[in-house]
Amino acid sequence: DAGVTQSPTHLIKTRGQQVTLRCSPKSGHDTVSWYQQALGQGPQFIFQYYEEEERQRGNFPDRFSGHQFPNYSSELNVNALLLGDSALYLCASSPGTLYEQYFGPGTRLTVT
Amino acid sequence: AQKVTQAQTEISVVEKEDVTLDCVYETRDTTYYLFWYKQPPSGELVFLIRRNSFDEQNEISGRYSWNFQKSTSSFNFTITASQVVDSAVYFCALSADYGQNFVFGPGTRLSVLP
Numbered sequence: 001d002a003g004v005t006q007s008p009t010h011l012i013k014t015r016g017q018q019v020t021l022r023c024s025p026k027s028g029h030d031t032v033s034w035y036q037q038a039l040g041q042g043p044q045f046i047f048q049y050y051e052e053e054e055r056q057r058g059n060f061p062d063r064f065s066g067h068q069f070p071n072y073s074s075e076l077n078v079n080a081l082l083l084g085d086s087a088l089y090l091c092a093s094s095p096g097t098l099y100e101q102y103f104g105p106g107t108r109l110t111v112t
Numbered sequence: 113a114q115k116v117t118q119a120q121t122e123i124s125v126v127e128k129e130d131v132t133l134d135c136v137y138e139t140r141d142t143t144y145y146l147f148w149y150k151q152p153p154s155g156e157l158v159f160l161i162r163r164n165s166f167d168e169q170n171e172i173s174g175r176y177s178w179n180f181q182k183s184t185s186s187f188n189f190t191i192t193a194s195q196v197v198d199s200a201v202y203f204c205a206l207s208a209d210y211g212q213n214f215v216f217g218p219g220t221r222l223s224v225l226p
Contacts, residue, residue, distance in 0.1 A: 033213060035214075040218075040219075041218055041219070042116075042203050042205075042216030042217050042218050042219050043157070043203075043214070043216050044216070045213050045214065045215070048213060056209075056213055058213075088155055090157065097209075100145075100162060101214070102159070103149075103156065103157040103159075104156070105154070105155060105156040106155045106156065108155070
């Protein structure tokens, strides 16, 4: 049984560009959350998707957007990249909104 | 507002020493969950333990033990007889949403030297 998977593993982008990160939840999980972890800091909650809609959102600008597909996989999009967007982006999934999340390995984004 | 504080930024110990990682949390919710995660250099968060606010019983799992005290809003983590493989960043996290949408502390980097 595969756990949470994320792609790509690493990504390098230039300031001002746009990026899309992908997450496939653990089998049987329908809820996906995204976190940003800057170097030397704890992960910070970006938003959560359930039933293809954004359910909750942390303190992140509108440049950060997402999507959930009917198969429960999810994308995180970041527009107009800033150097400060360089971080490890973690995806977490759960079987519904009332259960514990499981984390994926993350995508490391570097903005130059 | 919810907040998690891990005052120890970095700790270094010699193998076989015991080490305690501190965690202090703030929340106005009466029902909440506390977690500890380990993050090795690979980056993936490894779940260690979950505790809900109604269960103050301390727990031991092998060399790991946890001390939850609501009176001081603390959830400390002790590794007994530390090993080099314990070297990692450890995060304490709080969730008032059934284990979702965590608020993480800044982490404590533990280095266990041979």
